[in-house]
Amino acid sequence: MIFGLPVISVAIWLPIIFGILVMATGDDRNAPLARKIALVGGVLGFLVTLPLYTGFDRGTSAMQFVELHGWIARFNIHYHLGVDGISMLFILLNSFFTPIVVLAGWQVIEKRVAQYMSAFLIMSGIVNGVFAALDAVLFYVFWEAMLIPMFIIIGVWGGPNRVYAAVKFFLYTLLGSLLMLVALVYLYNLSGGSFSIQDFHHLPIPMTAQILIFIAFFLAFAVKVPMFPVHTWLPDAHVEAPTGGSVVLAAIMLKVGAYGFLRFSMPIAPDASHKLAGVMIALSLIAVIYIGLVALMQKDMKKLVAYSSISHMGFVTLGFFIFNQYGIEGALLQMISHGFVAGALFLCIGVLYDRVHSREISAYGGVANRMPVFAAFFMLFAMANSGLPGTSAFVGEFMVIMAAIKVNFWYGFAAATTLIFGAAYTLWMYKRVIFGKIANHHVAELTDINARETVILAILAITVLGMGLYPLPFADILHESVSDLLLHLTHSKL
Amino acid sequence: MSLTDELTALLMPASVEIFLLVMACFILIADLMLTKSSKIFTYYLVLMTLLGAAALSGLTHVNDAQVSFNGMFVDDAMSDSLKWLSSLSVMMMLVYSREYLLARGLLTGEFMVLTLFALLGMDVMISAHHFLSLYIGLELLSLSMYALVALQRDSAVATEAAMKYFVLGALASGLLLYGMSMLYGATGSLELTTISNALTAGTANKTLAVFGLVFILSGLAFKLGVVPFHMWIPDVYHGAPTAMTMLIGSAPKLAAFAFTARILVEGLQAMVHDWSSMLIILALASMAIGNLSAIAQTNLKRMFAYSTIAHMGFLLLGFIAGGIEGYGSSMFYAVIYVLMSLGGFGMIMLLSRAGFEADNLDDFKGLNQRSPWLAFMMLLLMFSMAGVPPTVGFYAKFSVLNAVVQAGYTWLAIAAVLMSLIGAFYYLRIVKLMYFDNPETHAPINVGSDTGLLISLNGLGVLFLGIAPGTLMTVCAAAVKQSLLLH
Numbered sequence: 001m002i003f004g005l006p007v008i009s010v011a012i013w014l015p016i017i018f019g020i021l022v023m024a025t026g027d028d029r030n031a032p033l034a035r036k037i038a039l040v041g042g043v044l045g046f047l048v049t050l051p052l053y054t055g056f057d058r059g060t061s062a063m064q065f066v067e068l069h070g071w072i073a074r075f076n077i078h079y080h081l082g083v084d085g086i087s088m089l090f091i092l093l094n095s096f097f098t099p100i101v102v103l104a105g106w107q108v109i110e111k112r113v114a115q116y117m118s119a120f121l122i123m124s125g126i127v128n129g130v131f132a133a134l135d136a137v138l139f140y141v142f143w144e145a146m147l148i149p150m151f152i153i154i155g156v157w158g159g160p161n162r163v164y165a166a167v168k169f170f171l172y173t174l175l176g177s178l179l180m181l182v183a184l185v186y187l188y189n190l191s192g193g194s195f196s197i198q199d200f201h202h203l204p205i206p207m208t209a210q211i212l213i214f215i216a217f218f219l220a221f222a223v224k225v226p227m228f229p230v231h232t233w234l235p236d237a238h239v240e241a242p243t244g245g246s247v248v249l250a251a252i253m254l255k256v257g258a259y260g261f262l263r264f265s266m267p268i269a270p271d272a273s274h275k276l277a278g279v280m281i282a283l284s285l286i287a288v289i290y291i292g293l294v295a296l297m298q299k300d301m302k303k304l305v306a307y308s309s310i311s312h313m314g315f316v317t318l319g320f321f322i323f324n325q326y327g328i329e330g331a332l333l334q335m336i337s338h339g340f341v342a343g344a345l346f347l348c349i350g351v352l353y354d355r356v357h358s359r360e361i362s363a364y365g366g367v368a369n370r371m372p373v374f375a376a377f378f379m380l381f382a383m384a385n386s387g388l389p390g391t392s393a394f395v396g397e398f399m400v401i402m403a404a405i406k407v408n409f410w411y412g413f414a415a416a417t418t419l420i421f422g423a424a425y426t427l428w429m430y431k432r433v434i435f436g437k438i439a440n441h442h443v444a445e446l447t448d449i450n451a452r453e454t455v456i457l458a459i460l461a462i463t464v465l466g467m468g469l470y471p472l473p474f475a476d477i478l479h480e481s482v483s484d485l486l487l488h489l490t491h492s493k494l
Numbered sequence: 495m496s497l498t499d500e501l502t503a504l505l506m507p508a509s510v511e512i513f514l515l516v517m518a519c520f521i522l523i524a525d526l527m528l529t530k531s532s533k534i535f536t537y538y539l540v541l542m543t544l545l546g547a548a549a550l551s552g553l554t555h556v557n558d559a560q561v562s563f564n565g566m567f568v569d570d571a572m573s574d575s576l577k578w579l580s581s582l583s584v585m586m587m588l589v590y591s592r593e594y595l596l597a598r599g600l601l602t603g604e605f606m607v608l609t610l611f612a613l614l615g616m617d618v619m620i621s622a623h624h625f626l627s628l629y630i631g632l633e634l635l636s637l638s639m640y641a642l643v644a645l646q647r648d649s650a651v652a653t654e655a656a657m658k659y660f661v662l663g664a665l666a667s668g669l670l671l672y673g674m675s676m677l678y679g680a681t682g683s684l685e686l687t688t689i690s691n692a693l694t695a696g697t698a699n700k701t702l703a704v705f706g707l708v709f710i711l712s713g714l715a716f717k718l719g720v721v722p723f724h725m726w727i728p729d730v731y732h733g734a735p736t737a738m739t740m741l742i743g744s745a746p747k748l749a750a751f752a753f754t755a756r757i758l759v760e761g762l763q764a765m766v767h768d769w770s771s772m773l774i775i776l777a778l779a780s781m782a783i784g785n786l787s788a789i790a791q792t793n794l795k796r797m798f799a800y801s802t803i804a805h806m807g808f809l810l811l812g813f814i815a816g817g818i819e820g821y822g823s824s825m826f827y828a829v830i831y832v833l834m835s836l837g838g839f840g841m842i843m844l845l846s847r848a849g850f851e852a853d854n855l856d857d858f859k860g861l862n863q864r865s866p867w868l869a870f871m872m873l874l875l876m877f878s879m880a881g882v883p884p885t886v887g888f889y890a891k892f893s894v895l896n897a898v899v900q901a902g903y904t905w906l907a908i909a910a911v912l913m914s915l916i917g918a919f920y921y922l923r924i925v926k927l928m929y930f931d932n933p934e935t936h937a938p939i940n941v942g943s944d945t946g947l948l949i950s951l952n953g954l955g956v957l958f959l960g961i962a963p964g965t966l967m968t969v970c971a972a973a974v975k976q977s978l979l980l981h
Contacts, residue, residue, distance in 0.1 A: 073964055073968070140883065141883040141888070144883045148877060162930065166926070166930070167919075170918070171922075178911035178914065178915055179908065181892070181895065182895065182907045182908055185899045186899050188896065
């Protein structure tokens, strides 16, 4: 409870209310005011999620901070919220990034500032709703509503090819979601009239139906993750989105899809999950290796990080579908870490783009000569992206590789190649951009990061190092829920 | 029982229609007496009449269905709620279109009287319980509409649209009548309950009844505008003055829903297997052709026309599913569709000026820069039409899909969502034009306080109903339950 209000509801609605307030400031004459309100909203939005962490009971896998109210009685739909070890950290991660993207767009965004800030705040609330919803329709409403602000963000403040990217993003994700809707409605009728996700978990389902349900969910979630071969929207969306949009896409949106696998696909259709695990593992490994190689070839920094994200998310789905404790926990840690690292990398690219207005690697060279502080931060995040021990990324990757080797040596072997490819594409890019002689007059005129940028990057750097050196506070939260999920998965639902 | 009591029992169920008829005749005469400068008085009188009709349909609501005029007319929960909504939506249409019509010199007494007669026709259709009254209601509505579309005499497109509408409408009425006469031959009655009983008992000539059904269904499909009987819709929507398009595209859909429900569900329930398999084809074809053709349009009114075809296909899915769930969801869909359609056409009229129609897609370019609030309202309406939550359009689709899956047609539900994905593309394009493109003109948008308030209520209503759709869903389900299944 915060001031007598339930924590999760506050975490969802406070940013949305601030978003509306920001929008109400009107046109760009009031831009300074809009920025300030947005920052206050973002920071408050993060602070109110902290009780979720401090008040979290690590000893149980049950849902906590549960809120249950009637909503649409006719279809037995409830306003049902709650978190467990799997979802809680993502609410924190999402709320943590909101003030950061507000700060990242502080000076850069000059057109329609209020709308920009408000879109991010509203989206932050909606995404919290996705992670906390325990009613399938409530989940679906948040899930779809999330598309609207992102569509606007990419389309209005994005790069030259923004319209194509925005429409592609929207339609790709809508396709998957609509089939998921049919699956949810089917489950509602099968369960005799309940939309509670936890009821779905215990519902016996015949094999054919399970496989069809799994495929419907797969389309919805795999597009969001994104998994090979439905990943093609992501590089487009990333490249065209403004920096803040890319950060939210990488840090948050991709996690929503992976979360869906754990909350829906696996527990609702466990037998189908086991049966199709081979396919899922194969797709994951293709993402890790093939997309890793694709990343190596990129000329555009944002595209490179986008492909790197797909490759890293392949690791996550691999961890899920080998069905053991280390695998799933490692994958979840990898998701959180990737949020920080990819978010930070996009912010770094944003710093360069704001100054030079190019994302091409070849437009840079010798940046370290002009921006030493920036180069140091960038170095840390590049190392983290390659999975260097001591950074947050190492923890998850190590656990997943270990778990994969336990199941099958070659899975682990194939997954481990990411350590090589990851290092190769990230560090090669870093070398070309940062080191060497000053490439051109644009680079020669660069100025080092200002106080605002330093604060943002420093916060992220501390988090990445902190999580890498002492991951227990994160891992601790996951443990009970993951054990319980695995136990659930061992029982057939036929 | 005294004579007054008998008269009350006979006339009370039809009080709304009687009131409308009296007022329409009064306004017709009163308008002639008014000088040109005080014509606006007629307008307010019409609004008051509509308000009165809405109030009457609410006030005369009784819990049991009342049948009067020898079984020709029924007053029940469904008719009360649909009449209430029809009056309201015609009222919204008048508020939206006042300035538009004034600028074009169309806000005349004829326009208003014809509108009232059209509403009277809808109300009769909604309450009819007999093939004769159904047909009379339909013709009253259609004839008023033909005249309304042709009202702009100096416009060649409008005249052409009226001509097309009239010829095809007459053909559809012919088909309908032919089918009705066949059913009369098969069952010996024009009254829906008697027909239903005869069909259930098996005393009717089955072959003749099926032939009659095919003709009736074709006529219905014409009036609803579903594929392959849809060709008049784009031309009429495009050619008619936007205010008339709005009238055609809103309240009559409620009447059409009631009309279809009365005939198919109340009258021909015994032949449900025959007609639902025909409806599957009509629904699928409408959703496919409507959505695909809408993509190719550059004119917004034409695009809305094709989108209507797709929406009507979706609405038919509820009839295919059947039961309270199915018919209730269809009714809910119709109500929500009318709300969105009013908003969409309302926006076109808001952006139009004297001598300029904002009905091309390009006219919406950069609306967010010209008027962020209007753009936001249109955004809500478009996402609602596409069926994206948290707007109410999602729940309309959701409840229909639920009914379809419950009835065991999961494949149909999958087909329907894939078609709506195609639909999402062209609604999204409008959002794209408004938000991502730069405006072609910076002409100021003059929005009157009444229309501005109404479009805000309309847009926010779509959002608010999306957050709390429960009540309306329950009302629709209850209305359908009382009216269609207990007879």
